[in-house]
Amino acid sequence: MDVEITRSKKPWGLLVLLLLLVAGGGFLAWRHMKEAEKSKASAGAQMPPVVVTAETLKVQDLPLPLEYVGQTAGLKQVEVRARVGGILLRRCYVEGRPVRKGDLLFVIDPAPYKAELDQARGTLQQQKVQLDRAKIEYDRVTALFEKKALSEKDRDDAVASYNGARAAVEAASAAVRQAQINLGYTQVRAPESGITSKETRSEGNLITLDAQGSLLTTIVQVNPLYVDFAIPADEARRNDLLASEGKLKLPPQGLEVRIALGDGSVFPRVGKVNFQDRQVDPATGSIKARAEFPNPDGQMLPGQFVRVQLQGGALKNVILVPQRSVLQTQQGNLVYVLDGKNVPHTRPVVLSAPIGDVQVVEKGLAAGERIVLDGVVKVQPDVPVLVTSGDAPQS
CATH class of the missing domain: 1.10.287 (Helix Hairpins)
Structure with a gap:
């Protein structure tokens, strides 16, 4: 009887021993995992903060230069036609050169x-x-x-x-x-002053009075000179809105117009806008406009492509943000606003179209707030950053 009792206790002892071994192993594994997490957290805590620069927003004025692609055009183009028929004896002008009203151009027999x-x-x-x-x-x-x-x-x-x-x-x-x-x-004279074109009938030809046979040349009047250009409709709307809000100040005498040539030089004379359409061209989405320039020496010729620069306007009392401080996302534009502890927080903003390398704040920011200027791509929301240059937090 005693022998049977001893045999029945052996399996239970082994089972208890096995459970103790499993529990001890689990405890050791759990302790090792905790130590690893603690080590990892300690290593993460030692990562240096992202280095950024900051800027405090303020209300300011900004000159608003406007630039568009334009093309020069003559004030008018006049056809020089024969009013009597006959043999063309002589051409009396140099093709492509300026002439004055009344100058002798051709002689018919x-x-x-x-x-x-x-x-x-x-x-x-x-x-x-x-x-x-x-x-x-x-x-x-x-x-x-x-x-x-x-x-x-x-x-x-x-x-x-x-x-x-x-x-x-x-x-x-x-x-x-x-x-x-x-x-x-029989003496064909210039009806207007301007630049002559190539002759259409050479000496010795019979001049007739039909529409094709009577045309001898054309004269383009280049003083004053016109420059045609187009203003994007969105930009025109923005400028009108800023002007109505008092944020865009225009000179009383109108904007000063200058034209820059393809080689970078600037035409020395100043022009003025003498026409702006009141409807949008559906084909281009822009508004047609025209400037007028004095061109007494004929330095500028019709057909030249130029850059039209409208100068004299200024944005008044606006808040500006540099483009490099703006994050463009599918939800819109964002900036990082820093609190007093240099912790960045995302802020959705509404901005104007770029003006050079800045944009006007229409909604979302106020003067006195600090934003991250450089280093925005490295910033994590709500993670403190190190501001190495720029404006310090206000106390």
Whole structure:
């Protein structure tokens, strides 16, 4: 009986021993894991804070230069056309050079028109002789009619002959004047001052009076000079809004306009905007505008591409943030605002379109707040940072 009791206790002892071994091993593993986590946390606590620079926002003014792509154009383009036909004898100008109003450009063979003038003058002399005869006859018949020596019909015939002779003289005089005009038209002169283009008919060609045959050249008037450009509709809306809020100040005499050339040089004369459309071009999403410049020496030519610079405007009493301080996300623009302990907090903001390297704050920030300027991509929200330069936190 005692032997059976001893045998029945052995399995329970082994089981207890096994449980003690498992519990001890688990405790050791748990302790090792805790020590590893503690070591990891200690290592993380020793990571240096992100280094950033900061800026305190303030209300300020900012010059607002506006720049657009433009193209020069002449004030007007005038076609130089022949008003009489004939052989083109001579071109009297240098193609592409400026001319003044009234300068001689072309000479058409005047010989036929001189002959027509001589013929018209001869006809006029004949008609004057006929008028003298009719006048003498009219005076004679009138005197006899008053003496009852001639009939009323004789008197009427004399009056008709005299009036007909006078009309013939007037017609002949008109023909002389027309012949003189036609002879004058053989010298084709510049109708306006400007820059000449290439001739369309060379010397020796027959000039006709149809639409194609009468065109000799064109003159583009370049003083004053026009510059056409377009303002993006969104930018125009922004400027109108800023002006209505008193944040955009414009000079009383209007914006000063300058043009920069492709080589970087600036045209020395100052222009002014003389036209701005009141509707948006649906094809480009922009508003057409035009500036006018004095160009007395013809230095600028039509068709040149330039950069139009509108100067004199200034943003007044606005808060500006540098573009490098702004995070662009799918939810919109964000900046990091620092509290008194240099802890950054994300702040959604509404900003204007970029103006150079800054943007105007429309909503979300106030003067006196500090924002992270450089190092924004390394910043973690609500994790303290080290501000090495820039503005210190306010006490």
